[in-house]
Each structure stands twice: as C-alpha cells, then as structure tokens.
Amino acid sequence: MGLSETIMAAMIGALATVTTALFQIFSSFKQQRSRVDVRPKKGSALRSILAVLALMVASAAGGFLYSEFIKERAAEDMRGMRTELKELRSLIASEREAARAEAVAATKPEVVAEKLTTTPASVATVDDSVESVVYVPACRASSPTVACGEQDAQRIALCGTIPAYARVDRVHLFAQPDAMQHPWDQHQVSVEQDLGGARFTGNSFEYAQGTDSKAVCVNFMQWSSEHPHIARILVEFGFGAAPAPEPAAPVPAVIAAASNPP
Numbered sequence: 001m002g003l004s005e006t007i008m009a010a011m012i013g014a015l016a017t018v019t020t021a022l023f024q025i026f027s028s029f030k031q032q033r034s035r036v037d038v039r040p041k042k043g044s045a046l047r048s049i050l051a052v053l054a055l056m057v058a059s060a061a062g063g064f065l066y067s068e069f070i071k072e073r074a075a076e077d078m079r080g081m082r083t084e085l086k087e088l089r090s091l092i093a094s095e096r097e098a099a100r101a102e103a104v105a106a107t108k109p110e111v112v113a114e115k116l117t118t119t120p121a122s123v124a125t126v127d128d129s130v131e132s133v134v135y136v137p138a139c140r141a142s143s144p145t146v147a148c149g150e151q152d153a154q155r156i157a158l159c160g161t162i163p164a165y166a167r168v169d170r171v172h173l174f175a176q177p178d179a180m181q182h183p184w185d186q187h188q189v190s191v192e193q194d195l196g197g198a199r200f201t202g203n204s205f206e207y208a209q210g211t212d213s214k215a216v217c218v219n220f221m222q223w224s225s226e227h228p229h230i231a232r233i234l235v236e237f238g239f240g241a242a243p244a245p246e247p248a249a250p251v252p253a254v255i256a257a258a259s260n261p262p
Helices: 005-032 045-108 109-116 253-259
Strands: 127-136 154-163 166-179 198-209 213-222 230-237
Touching: 005 045, 045 253, 127 154, 127 213, 166 198, 166 213, 198 230, 213 230
Parallel strands: none
Antiparallel strands: 127 230, 154 213, 166 230, 198 213
C-alpha cells in the first residue's frame, strides 16, 4: 500500500489500544450482569462507552500526529543530507577546476601568455634549436643498366619537433653524399639546389603534434643511383615577439662621391 514504517507502527499501536478498550468494555458489561444485588446507576454504561470512544479517538489522533512528526523529521534529515551533498559537489568541482587550471598553466604556457597578454621574461629571452638527420640510400631502378630519374626519386620529409607556442626563426638545410666526412657547415644548401641527384624541394611547413608541440618539416628527394645522401635540417626557434630586423648600414659618403665623379 506504500505506507512507511512509522505509519504502520502507529496503526498497530492504535489497533492495540482499540482492542484493549473493547476488551475492557466487554469485561465491564459482564461484571455488571453478574451483579444481581447491585443496580448500576442510570447512564453509567453510556458514560463508559463515551469514555472508551474518546480514548479511541485520542489514541488514533496521537498515533497520526506521532507518525507525521516522524515523517517531518525524516524529511528534514533528507533535506540536510541533500544540502551537504550539494556543498560537497561544489567543493569537489572547485578543486577540480583549480587542478585543471594548474595543469594547463604547467603544460600550456601559451595559454598563460594569452591571459596575461605578455610573455614572461624568462621565456621571451630563451632561444633554442632542434635538428633532424636522415640517411637516404641510392636509388635502384627496375633494370641495373638504367639510371634513376626524378620520377623514381625517393621522397621523405625531415621534421624537427618544437613547442607549439614557439616561433620559428630560421630553417637551415644541409646535405652531403655518403657518410659524413666534413663538418656540416661546409655542406649548407638551399631549397631547389641541385645536389647531384638530390635536392630539398618546396617550402617548409608545420603540423601540430598533439596540443603541446608541433613539427617543422622540409621535403627532400633523392634519385641518385651512384651514392646515397645524408640530409639534415636545423630549426632555430624562440619565444615571445619576433626580434626587430636590424637596420641597414648607411652608405659611406666617400663611396657615394666616388660613384659620381665630377
């Protein structure tokens, strides 16, 4: 029937009270009939019945009020528990938000830079570089007597990984045949320069590697059948605003005068 335990207890108590009262009424009637010499006063039976009915009503009302009191108390306890749960959820949410903000600040300095609208001096003054080296074997055509052409070239991309918030300053290209026999400074090349069966081609490009880093890449193609090549890129990067270009040196007045003799 959907009744709570408190209401059931009150109903059981009221039923017990009513049963006791009825038993007393029947006992009283029995005793009055057994007495022959004593005549009961007029109206005593009616008063007994009224008293028992009043007792029954009072018992039922008391049981109902008690059950309502227990129910209201349980509702107050439930509201208190819900309030505590809401406060606990708010506290947990605020702690998670604070931990998330600290994690973002630790792993994504660019977010902090955007919020502060300035880059910290300890970051703005740092410059660094990364490099990537690859060995590309000699090209092998379908026939041993036929040399490879550009259409048979092996194409790869050399990439250097830098922080996502870093600024790319310069990309240096190097290439030499076979194993490294000379310092790299002696083998610096430019894009589209013919290296004897190999060359760097196209412009450098970037792509994201997750949320914290990015790759700076340059394409390299090798079609030489005579010897392999070793290619290398060096990516120089920094942080903060790009440095201002150096002003051009003024032309000396003597040279200007010499270029226009009288």
